[in-house]
Amino acid sequence: MAKERYHHGDLRRALLDAAAAAIAESGPAALSLRDLARRAGVSHAAPTHHFGDKPGLLTALATEGFTQLAAALAETRATTGSFLELGVAYVRYATTHRAHFEVMWRPDLYHGDDAALAAAREQAGDALYAGVADLPDGHAGAGGESVREAGLAAWSLAHGFATLWLSGSLPQTSETPDEAARAVLRQLTDRTDRT
Amino acid sequence: MAKERYHHGDLRRALLDAAAAAIAESGPAALSLRDLARRAGVSHAAPTHHFGDKPGLLTALATEGFTQLAAALAETRATTGSFLELGVAYVRYATTHRAHFEVMWRPDLYHGDDAALAAAREQAGDALYAGVADLPDGHAGAGGESVREAGLAAWSLAHGFATLWLSGSLPQTSETPDEAARAVLRQLTDRTDRT
DNA sequence: ACGCTATCTTGTCAATGGCAAGATATGCTG
DNA sequence: CAGCATATCTTGCCATTGACAAGATAGCGT
Secondary structure (H helix, E strand, C coil): CCCCCCCCCCHHHHHHHHHHHHHHHHCHHHCCHHHHHHHHCCCCCHHHHHHCCHHHHHHHHHHHHHHHHHHHHHHHHHHHCCHHHHHHHHHHHHHHCHHHHHHHCCHHHCCCCCHHHHHHHHHHHHHHHHHHHCCCCCCCCCCCCHHHHHHHHHHHHHHHHHHHHHCCCCCCCCCCHHHHHHHHHHHHHCCCCCC | CCCCCCCCCCHHHHHHHHHHHHHHHHCHHHCCHHHHHHHHCCCCCHHHHHHCCHHHHHHHHHHHHHHHHHHHHHHHHHHHCCHHHHHHHHHHHHHHCHHHHHHHCCHHHCCCCCHHHHHHHHHHHHHHHHHHHCCCCCCCCCCCCHHHHHHHHHHHHHHHHHHHHHCCCCCCCCCCHHHHHHHHHHHHHCCCCCC
């Protein structure tokens, strides 16, 4: 693959990869289009044609992220069927695709009205809520709509853990992010559920 | 207060306030030192003297944020004594001091080695863990060090909820952030504890 | 009264994002 | 295969920005 068609081959992909690498290294704030162009060996204005804009590039990156996250969650749900492991998969995606994940939740960096982005975001949301819907109904203490609250709680817990881990705010540990996340997520699931 | 000493009066404070306002509006990425200077009515190089650097300014902002958060948590613990309300206070701080909160967890934006910053961060950490220490010991299902896990879970939950709320990712609701956070945090606390 | 220092200004430079105009290669059509 | 249309990329340019250096100004202590 990646035959040398056109001048570069697959510049769009190369730029997205370079952006992910750069963001993982130094954060989204330090990202420079011209630097990406240099890394890819093209002129400083080449990225414009593919993404139009700096926010445009990050829109593409976020879209890719939501799609990948949706796939990871769906696969975990299919293979394990465990609600807890769904949370672990969420954290695992965040830690293994740091750049994508960081951009995804920073709407001020990209074009929130992009159609492909909205579709991908919805994919991810569906994958998430599919797991919540698996939960036994009388799950929480109170009755009624507590499934919605339980889903929000689990999402918040996984998301918060991932965020804190990525920002380096969590106390040092020798555990992998997976293991640590599992132990913490159990605090929410172990009270009522199996798995 | 704010007597017109020197040329401006209290430029440092004015710049921090302007920065908080600008970040709350458009996010940290769009922040411009020169724009802050214009808002404060001073020359474009004036901020340099007070903060040295753009990361320097954000270091000051983050430090202020950690101090304020520590105070808010400590007061909530003193007045309510409730672990749940501590989480609510965390979310309330995030939503009412959006700019500070966003910068605090973005170490790539400021000078992580700053002494004042480290002190303030530790203050906040202490205030948080003081609340965790209040928890009854046989709190969770398993034995032993589960208090640490419970603390991490609560922190992650509150932090994740706050982050998702700020990024606009949560489904629309008519509740205030406080109410919504309380309902979600209860998912973690209602199983074993009172309050 | 005198100097000292913190505060702020003016001037400058390299780097960046974005735009416009042009060059080049690829693919399509007949 | 010839010729045109289009996607891809380049060169050149401009306003803005962060950072630095050097100078001006104002309040303070002695």
